[in-house]
Each structure stands twice: as C-alpha cells, then as structure tokens.
Amino acid sequence: MSSMLATARTRFDSLTATLPPPLWMLGGLILAILFPYIAGTGSLLDASIQTLAYVIMALGLNIVVGFAGLLDLGYVAFYAIGAFVIGWFGSQQFPDINGGKGIHILSSDRATFQLKLNGTHAEIPGIHINFFIVIFIAMAITAVWGILLGAPTLRLRGDYLAIVTLAFGEIVPRIFENSTSGLFGIGTTDFSNGRQGITPVDTINLPWSKDLVYSDLNLKPAYWVALGMVVFTIFVNRRLRDSRLGRAWIAVREDEVAAASMGVNLVRTKLWAYAIGAAFGGFAGAFLGSYNNTVNVDQFEFGFSVFVLSMIIIGGMGNIWGVIVGAVALSMLNRYGLPELNQLPIGFDPTSVSYGVFGFFLLIMMVLRPEGLLPSGRRKLELHEGETEGEDAAVVGDMSQMYEVRQ
C-alpha cells in the first residue's frame, strides 16, 4: 500500500517537474473552473460547493494546527460566528432596525423590496448588506474573536490548550442558542431564533448588479464564487507560509523555547495564527450560511470541529495541497461514500454513524501514518523523530519519549 503510494508520488513528482509550477497550477485552476460543465447541475455540483467551503475551513484550521502546531478543537466556534454574521447582516433577523424600513447596502432587488398586494413596492426590514462585503466583515469579526479566545490560552500547552479551545467551541453556540431575548438577560433583541435558526438568508448578488447570481436551478455561479474564495484562501496561505510570520509559526511548532530565544515573539506569532485561522473559518461560515439559506445552532456541534480536523490529519498536516486533498476526500466520502456503503449487508445505516467513521479514520491514520496522505516533508520528520530515538534508547525502554512535552 505504502510502496504503491510512493511510486504514485514519484510519478506525480516527475510529472510536476516537467511542467513549470505556475503552468501546473494554471492547468488545475482551468480544470476546476470547467468542472461544473462536467458535473452537471445536480447533487454532485451541490456537494462540490459544500466541499469548497470545507476546503477553506480546513486551510484555515491548518494555519493554527498545521503551521503553528496549536491543537484547536473548537474551530466550529468560528464557523458559527461567521454564519451568524451573515445571518445578522443578510436577513430579516432585526425587523425593527431603521424604523422597520431596514438597511440595504448594495443588496439585490429580492432582498430590498417586496411586492405588496396593492401593487406597490415596500422595503424589506432587517439589515441587508451585499454578500461580498459581509464575507469580509465576517473575516474581520472572527479574526477579532480568534484573538479574544486565543489570548487566554497562550500560556497553555498541548492537551490543555486543546481542551480549552474545545470548551470555547461548546460555549459559543450555546450563547447564540440562548440569546433569543437579549444577551445574558440584557435587552430583548432576538439574536438567533433559538433552535429554529435564522432563515431565509440573503443569497449572492454582485455589488454592481441587482440580480442574484445563482438560483436553485443553476448553481454554477455559486460554485465559481466558492472557487474564487478558495483560490483567494490558497493564495493567502501560500504567501503566509513562505513569509516571515509563516517561518515563525513553524519555528514555534517545532520548539517554542528555541524559537523564543531566537527572537520570535511568541505572543504575537500565536495570536496571528489564531486570528488568521479564525478569519477563514468565518469566511467559509458566512458563505455556508448564505448557501444553505439557514443559520442554525444544530450545525455547530463538536463533531464538526473534529470533521475539519480529520481533513487536515488525513490529508497531511501543514501541507496546503494535502489538506485540500483531505478535505475533498472526506467531504465526498461523507456525501457519497457512506450512502454507498448502505448497500452492504452490515445491518445498519452508515450515514447515521458518519462521525464514528471519521473517528475510525483518525485512529487508523494516527497509528499507521500520522503524517497524512500527502505529508509536508518537515512535519514527517517531526512525527517520526521519536521512533528512531526510541530504537536507540531500546535498552532504557520505549517510554523515554512519552513524558516529553513536545509540540
């Protein structure tokens, strides 16, 4: 299995070597753009659009977990915040705002006016801001929250950090869920509609146009919007990885003390990782809120954080292309693979235990191939470092590494 993978990888490498990298990426991009014409307009295209959003989230979490080595188990909090931002700024959630006339900034006709029975047009209440503005507002707000949630965890390491982020990931959706009558008993504004969630949510229109870009019958433009967001995310990720900040993240991941003594500012480096990682969670969250046409607290469960984490681990922590492969693989498995398994005579419906299947993958991957399918070279070295040392220290026993606090 692994030798097959290795030969496949060498072939892949020689193929990429013959083409200059920009050309290779351009080819991939053109294929991705033309994909909707292959996929048709049915469920495969819908699945692809969801997958693209998951790719953004996985790349965002990869900054925190893969680059900076901070295990974040509460990434769903940023998905929730991003989704609620579009829920607030692109729906009728606040009907009383601006005297019931609503606020409309570059919104589509459908989000601006409604036809009344007597033939006149009336303004739709609530805040309606153009999608392309809201996604960046969502990024900014989640980045701030990334810093706020990250700041108290700076002194924690390893598993304590993971549990604190998990707790944040559980608290944030609970606060949204319970803020149906003001926040903490202050005021009476309904922020979330409780378990019903916010629906409908405005869909996408270009800032210079009053028409929606896609409809349920023609999802292609939604796909291209998501693809554009993915390309933006990949671009930012690649530039960050090769930047001074990116090298600082990797240094912190490998050895915090050494990094600090070489002049890396730990606080700033970690907070940037949280902020940027969170921002992409909000970016994708806002898109999903709009695309799914509902923002509901049921979507924001711990399992989702682990779902995104599995994408990174299966794909290869720290490697952008590996993470993308992991995200596509898991998302498609979730959509198509598990229902297929249903035809096997196993006596239960595998879609109901999808999280169990992801858990199984996590376990198998971590035990057999912790570096993921497409590992980043550096990360692979780190993960296998213990094994060679363990062999050297065989006389003392294989416990020598267990107690070392290593990131």
Next chain:
Amino acid sequence: MEAASITETASAGPPARKLSDVVNAYALPLLLVLALVAQFAHSPHDTLDDVKTGLSNGTIWALIALGYTLVYGIVELINFAHGEVFMIGSFVSVSLWATFGVDEGTAMPLMIGSIIVVLALAMLASGTLNVLIERVAYRPLRNAPKLAPLITAIGMSFILQNVGLLWRPTPDSAPDLIGSQKDYFTIFNVGIEHSDVFAVVVTVPLLIALLWFVGSTRYGKAMRATAQDPDAARLMGIDVDRTIQLTFLLGGLMAGAAGLIYALYNGTIRFNQGFTAGLIAFTAAVMGGIGNLKGAVIGGLIIGVIQAISDSGDYLGLPLGPQWTPAVVFGVLIMVMVFRPQGLFGEETREG
C-alpha cells in the same frame, strides 16, 4: 506547614511574591465559597436543595473524574474516550436488567442482588473496554508527539459514541429499581431522595477501596512509582506496561459504576451522555489538581453543586437554567485551566 513557612520567611524573602502566592492559592476556593454564601443569602431553601442534589450528583462526576486523574497522572494523557466508557457502563447495566427481567415489580432481595451483580458486571465491562482502548489507541503511540494520542483518543470517543448510537438510537429509560424520586427522609425541609442515598451508598465504599488500593498495596505503589518516573520504575523491576493497563482498568471500573448509578439516578440513558459527562468530570479532575485522587473527588462534588445551582435557574437573580449549564461548566473549566492549571489544591504540574 505552608502557611507557617510563609510567616517565618516573610521578612527574608521578597514579600510581594509571597503575597501573590497566597492570593493565588486561596482566591479561587474563596471565590467559590463566597459565590455559594451569596446564593444562600439570596434564597436559603433552594440553595440547600441544590447543594444536596449537587453533592449526590457530584459523586457520579467524582467516580468518572477518578478515571481521568488516574490515567493523566500516569501517562499524561487526556483519555478523551473515558466519557464513552461511562456511557457503555450505563448501557450494559440497563441491558443486563432487561435480560434478567428485573424491573420495578421484582421482589426486594432479588432486586438488591441484581443491582450488586449488574454493578460488578458493568464495572468489569467498562474496565475491560478501557484496557482495550489503551491497547489499541494509546500504546502504539507512546513514542509519538504528545498530541497524537489525544487525536486517537478523540477518534476512539467518536467510534464508541456511534457504537452507542447503533445500540440504542433513541434515549431509553432505565428501570426505576430504587424508586429514585421518593423521599427517604427530610432534613432542614430538604427531601433526601432514594437516588441521593443510593449514589452515596454505592460511591463511598468504591472511593475508599480505590484510595486504599492506590495508597496501600504493592500495585498502588507501582502505579505511583510509574507516575513519578517511568524509566526509574522500569529499572526497579516494575512492569510499566502492566501497571499502565492496571490504571486503565481501575479507571474503567469506576466509570462503569458511575454508569450504573447514573442510569438509576436519572432514569434515562442516551448515547451522547458520555460527551458532556466526560467534560464535566474532566473539569472536576482539573479543578482538584489532575493526578490528585482526593482532589478529583472534591472537584466532582464542587462541579456537582455548581451544576445544580445553574440548573435551578436563578443565580442571584441571573436567569440561568439547564440550557445554560453546559456553558457555565465549560466556563468554569476554562477559568480553572487558564488561571489555576494545577487545580484548587494541587501542586505545580508539568503542564502548568
């Protein structure tokens, strides 16, 4: 002892640091006591009732927390699947009663006998499961970076939770063998229910047995030695692998007992009860100072009381309620981990 040394060296050492140490050590317990006293002044009777519920419910969290604290003490790993081991304990108990045909109508001596037998079997099942988890998910990763076993632990937790989902897809009711809602006796106008008595009667002997085992037997000594320094323990002839297995077994036994008590205490069981219970118990373990057995018990009781007060829906006029309880408990977890990672009574850990 510690307090004495503070007064003696106050003039010699830097006083500001000593003061901050004292504040650090006593601030959180004091804050908790003040919070309770204020609530008591606010509504005395309700608070007493909450404290009663909290303490009896807290015994369940204490039993689960012991599993976390034992395992963390010895391998420095958060056994994330521990909550699911507890859930399986509940499921095994209820299934066994169904198989034996024991329900509310069974004669008293037979019922008590069945509870004891099922308790033993549920403990054994959970204990064995916990040992298996260690073998499959943690032992292969002893040499890996520290986060690797945490990730397999999460994977294991999801697998078990979904096993539970397939086993019983919907919430199931446990037979009300002990008449849990009936009052046993009343003190200060607070009704002590059968379930409260049952929880305490089962838990206390188990706690004493565990403390005795870890504190006074050869095996317990081996566990403590391994926790302190596994390499040195191995050189002294201790079978470290076996000792770690034993630790997981003990943790699993306690979780199985907690599962049975939970089923009878609450009357309903469901496949995802382990997730929340696990996090609550982990909070308790951290609060008591992870690795500290007595601390875990006290932490469990404290968390139980916090939870009961939050559940009852009115804290000093603040409109809480069951829907806020998870957020409150997780908030406490964050506060403790960030501001006092060594726990209320703990010493500095390697983590802190």
